[in-house]
Amino acid sequence: MTEVIVVGAGPTGLTLACELALTGVETLVVERLPARIEQTKGGAIQPRTQELLELRGLLEPMRARAFSREPVGGNFALLPVPLDCTAWDTAHPQPLFIPQWEIEEVLEERATALGVEVLRGTPLTAVEQSDDGVVVTAGDRRMAAPYLVACDGGHSSVRKLLGVPFPGRAGTFTAVLADVRLSSVSDLVPTSLGQVSTLTRETDGHWVMLVPVGGDRYRFTGGVADAEEGARDRPVTFEEIAELLRVVYGEQTVLAAVDNASRFGDATRQVDDYRLGRVFFAGDAAHIHPPFGGLGLNLGVQDAFNLGWKLAAVLRDRAPADLLDTYHAERHPAGAWALHITRAQRVLADPRPSADIAELREVFIDLMRLPEANRHLAGLMSGLAHSYDVPGGHPLAGHRVAGVDPSLFRTGKPVLLDFAGVLPPDLDAVRAEPVDGLPGAVLVRPDGYAAWAADADPDLDALLADPCLPLLKG
Numbered sequence: 001m002t003e004v005i006v007v008g009a010g011p012t013g014l015t016l017a018c019e020l021a022l023t024g025v026e027t028l029v030v031e032r033l034p035a036r037i038e039q040t041k042g043g044a045i046q047p048r049t050q051e052l053l054e055l056r057g058l059l060e061p062m063r064a065r066a067f068s069r070e071p072v073g074g075n076f077a078l079l080p081v082p083l084d085c086t087a088w089d090t091a092h093p094q095p096l097f098i099p100q101w102e103i104e105e106v107l108e109e110r111a112t113a114l115g116v117e118v119l120r121g122t123p124l125t126a127v128e129q130s131d132d133g134v135v136v137t138a139g140d141r142r143m144a145a146p147y148l149v150a151c152d153g154g155h156s157s158v159r160k161l162l163g164v165p166f167p168g169r170a171g172t173f174t175a176v177l178a179d180v181r182l183s184s185v186s187d188l189v190p191t192s193l194g195q196v197s198t199l200t201r202e203t204d205g206h207w208v209m210l211v212p213v214g215g216d217r218y219r220f221t222g223g224v225a226d227a228e229e230g231a232r233d234r235p236v237t238f239e240e241i242a243e244l245l246r247v248v249y250g251e252q253t254v255l256a257a258v259d260n261a262s263r264f265g266d267a268t269r270q271v272d273d274y275r276l277g278r279v280f281f282a283g284d285a286a287h288i289h290p291p292f293g294g295l296g297l298n299l300g301v302q303d304a305f306n307l308g309w310k311l312a313a314v315l316r317d318r319a320p321a322d323l324l325d326t327y328h329a330e331r332h333p334a335g336a337w338a339l340h341i342t343r344a345q346r347v348l349a350d351p352r353p354s355a356d357i358a359e360l361r362e363v364f365i366d367l368m369r370l371p372e373a374n375r376h377l378a379g380l381m382s383g384l385a386h387s388y389d390v391p392g393g394h395p396l397a398g399h400r401v402a403g404v405d406p407s408l409f410r411t412g413k414p415v416l417l418d419f420a421g422v423l424p425p426d427l428d429a430v431r432a433e434p435v436d437g438l439p440g441a442v443l444v445r446p447d448g449y450a451a452w453a454a455d456a457d458p459d460l461d462a463l464l465a466d467p468c469l470p471l472l473k474g
Contacts, residue, residue, distance in 0.1 A: 019308025048383030168269030
């Protein structure tokens, strides 16, 4: 019997399917498209997301498919100062660049190996829910499960069928994203995948970001600075891309082929509630924002890591049902903050800034060269600074736990670590060598955040009351 229906086979939906199936939850993924779109879009995996993928053994197969690039930090608003994550005690201080379709392929291979069924070419036509579960209709098929998670993107069918509002700010422009091939290039075309500011040019109101991905292939992003938002479903033409390349990079830069192309805008929206009864919203179905800084894919994957273990715990009667309410409580603020910082970047990244914005950019660039300011922005953009408001008085509670062997988390269960021999032997703790910066004992959630922590004199009552503890043996 299907226990969770996941709608959408993008990175968010497939990550969630992996998390659920890892703990034995019968999971069905329903995808509208008949086949995966092999487009380079959304391919920046930020440091925190890399840490999460490493917990499940998914990072190395993605590294094997990643683009070769210089070891350069992330970016804020396309400004020329790289973000330095080395001060955040992470083994993965730089973003990893890999085409989104290859990320999906790795995730789907893992999901199907765990027993997940992926139904493609199955658009939803109805969603109904009751106190006991959810029923979806796709063509002549009806499928039921106790829970449904909408991971079906910014134009979510689930959200629309349920009449869930998507408040926010409408887009102000539309740009083009494409995988292209060039038959000849001028000296202005970038030759390596370096810091993002070196990949972007603007000329006479036309702007392009051109990312070399091997041989004559490039990822193209571009548009006209003063153009108003147009219809996103309007076809992208060969001539449109060729003209942008000619204006920005000169007559020597000649477009040979467009492998695929789409349009995107800068709308900023977020659902008010990530949960509606037995339906949850994750990824772009819950929040959309401009692509500055490469946050979108990462935000959705982190939604999935947060929700997956909670659904599994409730379905297995190992945690109270109200644990599911913490998904909204924890992830809605994370989404709201991402919208906040992408809106700010949109102002600074304007390809034709006013004189005042140009002055602000210079001030901001100087600030980014200050180590503390750079560290602050690096933590925000990478996800390494993010924490949750969880019960418990220890400073580590709710924060990511760094420096622990990631292989301990392969099963998707929490891990109770005893670094100082302060816990009773019947608590199924892992006795480990002390780690710099960590207290005597830590209960680490399946998503790598501290649920509980203690120094020399642990509060065992608080530990025994934590909803993660019963999952140790589950």
